Amino acid sequence: MTTMESLIGLVNRIQRACTVLGDYGGGDTTFSSLWEALPSVAVVGGQSSGKSSVLESIVGRDFLPRGSGIVTRRPLVLQLHKTDDGSQEYAEFLHLPRRKFSDFSLVRKEIQDETDRATGRTKQISPVPIHLSIYSPNVVNLTLIDLPGLTKVAVEGQPESVVQDIETMVRSYVDKPNCIILAISPANQDIATSDAIKLAREVDPSGDRTFGVLTKLDLMDKGTNALDVLEGRSYRLQHPWVGIVNRSQADINKNVDMIVARRKEQEYFATSPDYGHLANKMGSEYLAQLLSKHLESVIRARIPSITSLINKSIDELESELDHLGRPIGIDAGAQLYTILELCRAFDKIFKEHLDGGRPGGDRVYGVFDNQLPAALRKLPFDRHLSVQNVRKVVSEADGYQPHLIAPEQGYRRLIESSLNYFRGPAEASVDAVHFVLKELVRKSISETQELKHFPTLQGEIAGAANEALERFRDEGKKTVIRLVDMESSYLTVDFFRRLPQEVDKGGNPAASATDRYHEGHFRRIASNVSSYVGMVAETLRNTLPKAVVYCQVREAKQSLLNHFYTQIGRREGKQLGQLLDEDPALMERRLQCAKRLELYKSARDEIDSVSWTR
Numbered sequence: 001m002t003t004m005e006s007l008i009g010l011v012n013r014i015q016r017a018c019t020v021l022g023d024y025g026g027g028d029t030t031f032s033s034l035w036e037a038l039p040s041v042a043v044v045g046g047q048s049s050g051k052s053s054v055l056e057s058i059v060g061r062d063f064l065p066r067g068s069g070i071v072t073r074r075p076l077v078l079q080l081h082k083t084d085d086g087s088q089e090y091a092e093f094l095h096l097p098r099r100k101f102s103d104f105s106l107v108r109k110e111i112q113d114e115t116d117r118a119t120g121r122t123k124q125i126s127p128v129p130i131h132l133s134i135y136s137p138n139v140v141n142l143t144l145i146d147l148p149g150l151t152k153v154a155v156e157g158q159p160e161s162v163v164q165d166i167e168t169m170v171r172s173y174v175d176k177p178n179c180i181i182l183a184i185s186p187a188n189q190d191i192a193t194s195d196a197i198k199l200a201r202e203v204d205p206s207g208d209r210t211f212g213v214l215t216k217l218d219l220m221d222k223g224t225n226a227l228d229v230l231e232g233r234s235y236r237l238q239h240p241w242v243g244i245v246n247r248s249q250a251d252i253n254k255n256v257d258m259i260v261a262r263r264k265e266q267e268y269f270a271t272s273p274d275y276g277h278l279a280n281k282m283g284s285e286y287l288a289q290l291l292s293k294h295l296e297s298v299i300r301a302r303i304p305s306i307t308s309l310i311n312k313s314i315d316e317l318e319s320e321l322d323h324l325g326r327p328i329g330i331d332a333g334a335q336l337y338t339i340l341e342l343c344r345a346f347d348k349i350f351k352e353h354l355d356g357g358r359p360g361g362d363r364v365y366g367v368f369d370n371q372l373p374a375a376l377r378k379l380p381f382d383r384h385l386s387v388q389n390v391r392k393v394v395s396e397a398d399g400y401q402p403h404l405i406a407p408e409q410g411y412r413r414l415i416e417s418s419l420n421y422f423r424g425p426a427e428a429s430v431d432a433v434h435f436v437l438k439e440l441v442r443k444s445i446s447e448t449q450e451l452k453h454f455p456t457l458q459g460e461i462a463g464a465a466n467e468a469l470e471r472f473r474d475e476g477k478k479t480v481i482r483l484v485d486m487e488s489s490y491l492t493v494d495f496f497r498r499l500p501q502e503v504d505k506g507g508n509p510a511a512s513a514t515d516r517y518h519e520g521h522f523r524r525i526a527s528n529v530s531s532y533v534g535m536v537a538e539t540l541r542n543t544l545p546k547a548v549v550y551c552q553v554r555e556a557k558q559s560l561l562n563h564f565y566t567q568i569g570r571r572e573g574k575q576l577g578q579l580l581d582e583d584p585a586l587m588e589r590r591l592q593c594a595k596r597l598e599l600y601k602s603a604r605d606e607i608d609s610v611s612w613t614r
């Protein structure tokens with residue numbers, strides 16, 4: 001394979017991949033189109049300008065649909081592959097792989113049928129191209145895109161809009177800077193009124209990428225010639241004009257062979273008094289060679305920028321796919337795996353919040369360091385242990401017989417009732433930590449990037465985590481209440497043994513007896529109870545946090561989603577799928593990205609393989 005063949009073949013293969021993956025320029029503008037970066041030759045011309053005849057002559061076969069009205073209604077990407085002399089000619093459609101057409105009348109029929117398949121016989125047009133490859137010894141390697149003929153009026157059965165639709169479609173091809181325009185104009189018509197030239201002038205004013213073709217030279221009025229056009233005086237282009245003589249309608253009716261027609265065309269130029277001096281630069285065979293060489297050189301020049309476009313696009317698509325997350329498997333196992341992965345990602349962030357690294361865990365310590373001590377300080381012991389209340393409680397405990405030495409019952413009642421006050425701050429600490437944890441769950445969910453696309457799973461995880469936190473809270477409350485109750489169930493004996501005995505202090509036993517009902521006596525009881533309660537407060541200030549951490553924080557770290565895991569382990573594939581219902585727009589976007597990525601990677605492989613064989 002020569003370089004020239006492989007370069008055009010390369011673009012052919014990339015173009016086919018583009019069509020398979022839905023990239024044929026225009027339409028989808030969210031992606032940069034690879035198709036648009038590839039050089040191509042688009043054939044444009046007004047109706048009956050001889051467009052089909054030129055293409056058939058280049059191919060050396062008649063194979064295009066004929067008829068009145070707008071026959072070409074979808075772009076036809078015509079890929080010509082030169083084969084060895086003497087080998088059998090055949091055609092192949094991209095949409096019918098592995099079927100070789102050697103009867104070209106069937107090719108014509110298939111083009112018609114395939115056009116109708118997309119447009120539904122309504123004579124509408126469609127921008128989705130048909131790809132046709134022709135393998136023949138009579139062609140040069142070349143790719144041409146046949147477009148609907150430009151027209152001024154819709155014919156019967158076609159909507160009025162078709163005129164505009166055709167122009168829009170043709171424009172979408174020739175607008176692209178990489179498009180080489182093959183502009184076909186009939187010689188028996190004023191070049192200034194040629195539809196093809198009008199359009200080319202608009203999109204390619206410098207004439208850099210326009211090839212002018214003049215057909216029907218044989219149909220010009222006697223005594224006139226097209227030298228002004230062919231020699232570039234009428235309308236100047238960067239490339240030389242090529243004159244063509246196609247088969248006349250009579251030739252077509254007589255089924256004149258294309259190869260014979262080519263020879264007749266050569267003779268026409270060679271013997272023409274007007275064009276004899278241009279003979280070796282005229283005719284359809286010359287045109288095909290000219291285009292092939294030009295296309296090849298344009299492709300060669302474009303390869304580096306195509307490569308860099310491909311590499312850039314691959315990078316962009318890969319990073320977008322990373323961002324979108326990879327698609328999820330459809331079987332239950334893969335779904336369960338994905339759900340567990342997502343839970344783990346959340347759990348990791350949640351732990352980071354508790355352990356530090358992310359903020360929020362410190363607020364748990366804030367509860368122990370500020371809220372709890374402040375709440376303990378605020379308990380109304382002053383009122384509860386006032387002399388009046390102490391007297392009241394002690395007297396009630398004594399009953400009809402006042403206590404003789406120490407009011408044992410009175411002490412107990414005072415202490416028990418005081419210790420009950422600790423339940424409030426104890427439960428409040430549990431609640432405060434509960435709300436800190438709940439807030440951290442909320443934060444962690446919103447910080448888990450991987451979860452972003454799964455609103456349902458987010459909700460489920462939040463629900464499961466909060467349910468678990470409720471359970472931990474209940475457990476925490478039971479435990480702290482138990483700690484408080486333990487304090488009142490058995491009092492610290494040593495504390496009371498170490499209290500100075502009143503009898504020792506007074507010095508006068510007789511006086512102390514009357515003193516017993518004196519205010520000082522109750523004040524002492526109050527102060528003893530108060531210092532016992534103070535001691536217990538100090539203990540609880542240290543032990544309540546331990547209980548809270550043990551029941552809530554530690555559990556949250558170790559087993560926040562355990563319950564959830566056992567639940568989803570039992571679910572069916574369908575229910576798992578529901579947990580993973582992503583935003584449909586996102587799924588679609590991911591699919592598109594993945595397809596693009598596949599396209600660009602295969603294009604890169606194609607380019608790499610050509611560089612190797614060069």
Ligand SMILES: Nc1nc2c(ncn2[C@@H]2O[C@H](COP(=O)(O)OP(=O)(O)OP(=O)(O)O)[C@@H](O)[C@H]2O)c(=O)[nH]1
Nearest residue numbers: 047048049050051052053149216245246247248249
């Ligand atoms: N004598 C002669 N007739 C030609 C030449 N080129 C095309 N014709 C005839 O002109 C008519 C239209 O040619 P086509 O090739 O079908 O033109 P087209 O632009 O494809 O036409 P539509 O597909 O209908 O838009 C046919 O009858 C051809 O035989 C030419 O160079 N010389």
